[in-house]
Amino acid sequence: MISRLTGKLVEKTPPQVVIDVNGVAYEADVSMQTFYVLPPLNETVQLYTQLVVREDAHLLFGFATAGERATFRQLVKVSGIGAKTALGILSAMNTEELAQAIAQEDIKRLSSAPGIGKKTAERMVLELRGKLVPEGVADMPSNIVDNEAADDVVSTLLALGYSEREAKAAVKGIPVGTDVGEGVRLALKNLLK
Numbered sequence: 001m002i003s004r005l006t007g008k009l010v011e012k013t014p015p016q017v018v019i020d021v022n023g024v025a026y027e028a029d030v031s032m033q034t035f036y037v038l039p040p041l042n043e044t045v046q047l048y049t050q051l052v053v054r055e056d057a058h059l060l061f062g063f064a065t066a067g068e069r070a071t072f073r074q075l076v077k078v079s080g081i082g083a084k085t086a087l088g089i090l091s092a093m094n095t096e097e098l099a100q101a102i103a104q105e106d107i108k109r110l111s112s113a114p115g116i117g118k119k120t121a122e123r124m125v126l127e128l129r130g131k132l133v134p135e136g137v138a139d140m141p142s143n144i145v146d147n148e149a150a151d152d153v154v155s156t157l158l159a160l161g162y163s164e165r166e167a168k169a170a171v172k173g174i175p176v177g178t179d180v181g182e183g184v185r186l187a188l189k190n191l192l193k
Helices: 066-075 083-092 095-103 118-128 147-159 164-171 180-191
Strands: 004-013 016-021 024-030 044-053 058-063
Touching: 004 024, 016 044, 024 044, 024 083, 044 066, 058 066, 058 083, 066 083, 066 095, 066 118, 066 147, 066 164, 083 095, 095 118, 147 164, 147 180, 164 180
Parallel strands: 024 058
Antiparallel strands: 004 016, 004 044, 016 024, 044 058
């Protein structure tokens, strides 16, 4: 799986961007939240990515933060929400606004996103309650040597089935300089306490 791209931003046409990574150009769809924070053309950019494989296409989606990607992953698990709809939701509101709308069961706010009706908004509240955390993983305080290592540990815990909140809590307190493998081991130990 392609987890992250770092390269030169060569094209920006909403909602798509093209990133040249050592001579290989990757096309990714991004939310408008991510699009607005992109650097100018020909500057270096880093995007967290999610590859979605369908019968007729392989689609790459890019996100400015690991938290936005984690929210995208939760959204596509909701019955009736596909990757394009999830990207539309993240374009209409940032992850913090979405988490707040879910927590407050704000059906009106949720149904204002493109492609989301009242029933889908109700299903989102039901299926996402307690699973979304307002701030992104990249923004969280951590004692791990850098946010990239923290992101990798949290992503691993998410892949193992832990909630984002549990994963973030488990990463806190891991000593500075810990590599990702050891970080995952320590985080799992923290979760079992």
